[in-house]
Amino acid sequence: MDTKMFCFQCEQTAGCRGCTGNAGVCGKTADVADLQDKLTGALIGMARAAKGKRTENSDQLILEGLFTAVTNVNFYDKTVQELTDRVHGETARLGSAVQDYNMKHLWDAQEDIRSLKALLLFGIRGMAAYTYHAAVLGYRSEEVQSFFYRALIALGNDSLDRNDLLPLVMETGKVNLTCMELLDKANTETFGTPVPTEVSLTVEKGPFIVITGHELYDLKLLLEQTAGKGINIYTHGEMLPAHAYPELKKYPHLKGNFGTAWQNQQKEFADIPAPILYTTNCLMPVKDSYRDRVFTTEVVSYPEMVHIGGDKDFTPVIEKALELGGYESDQHFTGINGGHQVMTGFGHGTVLGVADKIIDGVKSGAIRHFFLVGGCDGARPGRNYYTDFVKQTPKDTLILTLACGKYRFNDLDLGTIDGLPRILDMGQCNDAYSAIRVAVALADAFGCGVNDLPLSMVLSWYEQKAVCILLTLLHLGIRDIRLGPTLPAFVSPNVLQYLVEQFGIKPITTPEEDLKAILGE
Structure with missing residues (x-):
């Protein structure tokens, strides 16, 4: 080059x-x-x-x-x-x-x-x-x-x-x-098997810390070190599913979730009266409006930011939280679609725990189709596709979701089917295994292959973890995955043609056209 x-x-x-x-x-x-x-x-x-x-x-x-x-x-x-x-x-x-x-x-x-x-x-x-x-x-x-x-x-x-x-x-x-x-x-x-948990988007008055990324162990250590100090902890981005783990949710000062998807952080963190601790990726270039309150740990690094080393002493973060003092009154934030809370915790342990109910729902016709709508979020135009897609799914369908792409629609109230929320948040991108476990278990229950299930995967990608997950789905022989908002620039025409021929990978088009094709309408 x-x-x-x-x-x-x-x-x-x-x-x-x-x-x-x-x-x-x-x-x-x-x-x-x-x-x-x-x-x-x-x-x-x-x-x-x-x-x-x-x-x-x-x-x-x-x-x-x-x-x-x-x-x-x-x-x-x-x-x-x-x-x-x-x-x-x-x-x-x-x-x-x-x-x-x-x-x-x-x-x-x-x-x-x-x-x-x-x-x-x-x-x-x-x-x-x-x-x-x-x-x-x-x-x-x-x-x-x-x-x-x-x-x-x-x-x-x-x-x-x-x-x-x-x-x-x-x-x-x-x-x-x-x-x-x-x-x-x-x-x-x-940390225990995740359980369905409603997570508030309200930030209570007083000192608080926002923790983002994927490293659950860092959150556990932060919760231990802030216990009894009058500091509340709020998750951000991919840390949201932490609320569903019993060994983490037992801490009463793990209060809720702050903000929406990672690409909105430069706006949402502006002048925030609290420190932000980055534990893994999804760090964006830091703006002056909150530069003095950003802390990094693990492999995350940014010039002139305070880095918490291997000793995991979060004292500087705690001191900054007490110094800034938080909001003077409760702040009632909402998700992208105006919701005041979100649900998480529908990992494979929970979903398979009600497998009989799901199977009966399919057999009775109450559940016509499953959609796995998950993956990374990002700022490129076209990602509203995923919100519009979920909004247009029929009322007799279930949406499984995971990773930060869910912030496009996870605060929507789409109702329930036999008591199950129509949107089932399975966790971080790290929890993609849950979706695989559920798909394989359903295929076993119906005596068919995964590709024969009334299940469609509509995925969004941004970075390299999405790449290895896609390769895993292909290894399992899963076909007809819809991928967007664009196809990877590093996939050559010949390699793409191979993936299309062998696995039926196709780009997303419009929610209306894709739903019509998937449901045969």
Whole structure:
């Protein structure tokens, strides 16, 4: 590439082709983008050096390094360089000379090779995030961890052709299924099985802290450290499903949810009288109006922000909350559609607990169809499609949802079917395993394949975790997925044609046309 920067890993990439020049649409500078490429090249070099002699440190560095390069995680050149230096140090300790892979070879490769390698790279970046969360809770998988090394080595092998890479891309989906199952086990065994919970959107008067991201363990530690201090805790974005976990919801000062989807944070956090703690991705460039109250932890990093290190001492966040004092009176916020509360907690444990009721509903005709409408949210025009789609679904259909895309419609009151809310929030993107469990269980109950169920998947994507989830769905043989608001820029025409022929993947059109096609009307 002749430009200073090239990045096309997220849905909002410029012109649906790639971000070039001095900065990306996400706000990442060309310097940070270049450093992230160098970090990836260093990881490939370390993976080669570690062949047959992996260490716990090299395992951890792979998770941190891949996670750091996920969109909206790290905007700080200093911390990316420091991480790269740590990777180089580990490579040397493994007894090898530092020989980083030049990522220009990947970006300049033949179109289909670049496309398949991009799918592989972005898939393992997403999977690294899930693996990281499970590892924080002490859960690890040899199958998953060893695959990272194989994938990285393949990325650095310029002699591989399409026939070599395509099976590896599909294997990413298989391994990610193991990864998601591991994370589900880690979360439920640590925090309990989620239960349906109504979450208020009102922020009570007095000091409070907003916590965002996906790291539930950070929330637990924050709740412990703020207990009895007169500080309320509010979730934001992907942290919303935390309210459904028994070991988290038992804290009375976990009060509710603040704000809507991640891409609205620059407006919603303006002049907020409380600190915001970022635990994972979905950090946007910080505005001056709330710059003095942003804190980061884990792999999240931004210039000049206070970072909470591995000791997890949240004292600076707590002191800032007490200093700012919160609102002087209760503030009654609403969701995007005007609702004052939202529901969450319909994970596979809950939904399968009423499976007989759901099965009877299908047999009686009370439930005609299931829609899984989930995935990432973003700012690109066209995402209103998902709100309009859900609003237009017939009253005898159920909507399963997960990840931050649900903020487009999760405050809607669409009524119930036999006591079940028509919108069932299954959790974070981390909880995609729940949707898979439910789909497989229903197929077993009806003695058919998942593709034979009255179930349609209408997905939105933004970043790399959505990539590995999509690959998992394809590994399971699930067909006719509708994907939007645009198709990935890194998928070449030939690779797209393969996905269309093998799996029937299709872009979204309009809610009216797609519903008509799905329901055969």
